[in-house]
Amino acid sequence: TISSRLGVQPVGRGGKRRPTLSATVSTAVASKTAKFATLLCTSVPLPPFASSVAATCVAVCLPNTLPTDVPLAHSLPLEELYESERARLFLLPSLQRQLSFAGGRIALHRALEHLECGNEGCAAVLSDETGAPTMPCDGLLGSISHTKGLAAALVSYADCPVGHSAIGIDIEPASREASLRIKPRILAPEEAARLGSDLGISDGCELTLRFSLKEALYKALHPLIRSTIRWHSVHVHPHQDGSCEVDKSSLETEIGCSLRAEARWWQHGDFFVTTAVAALVSD
Secondary structure, three states: OHHHHOOEEEOOOOOOOOOOOOOOOOOOOHHHOOOOOEEEEEEEOOOOOOOOOOEEEEEEEOOOOOOOOOOHHHHOOHHHOOHHHHHHHOOOOOHHHHHHHHHHHHHHHHHHHHHOOHHHHOOOOOEOOOOOEOOOOOOEEEEEEEEOOEEEEEEEEOOOOOOOEEEEEEEEEOOEEEOHHHHHHHOOHHHHOOOOOOOOOOHHHHHHHHHHHHHHHHHHHHHHHOOOOOHHHOEEEEOOOOEEEEEOHHHHHHHOOOEEEEEEEEEEOOEEEEEEEEEEOOO
16 A cells, blocks of 8 residues: 555545445444444446456455454454465464454455355455465455455456466555655656546546556556566546546556556545456457
């Protein structure tokens, strides 16, 4: 998340109305919701080049702290994790990483259940060498994100051949502004010139949103090309309706192949949720 990597400062909320998606769980502030409760469960439309059905997004609340006088195993919903996931969780060095791991897997399993993928989705989800979730079968795509108080997962079916499409999700606090000092690192000059032009929110808040969109796109693009993706290689320009212009021409020139990529965003409660989908273009 941007708060852990790039430095942020809290700000008040305001500005124009931001897009939302209808969900089966009403909006709530994460810190006031029961730990690991489902905060969001909604369908996310995907472009035809990626999948013929919508993706499913699920977010769960993460506790900020756990009782110190209760064993960790009694504070986590371990019954929702597979044995190998539990084994991996207890190897993690900090409570925060354990909470994030548990929350991400719980969100992903609940999303798979909502996707109604049957036995195909009934398996442990660990991580590959890049940290991305390893899905239970080749026909499923998935991505996980977490920030303080929230973990989220996005899952869908893949219509493309294995390794030819991927999805990504990122979540960031909507009430926190990225420091404008990191703008040159995140945004290319062409993007920076349009910062603050459309959304009616502060430049710092929009920079957080653009960071999040690029994070979601990275998660969708990296599994396809398996190479470094520079911040300036993909340009994003979000619109008020939740759509986003994506210019990947620089990246395509760098890697020597053609890609399709789309991203969208909305606000749920105190969080920006960004999703992305990408696919290789066959010759």
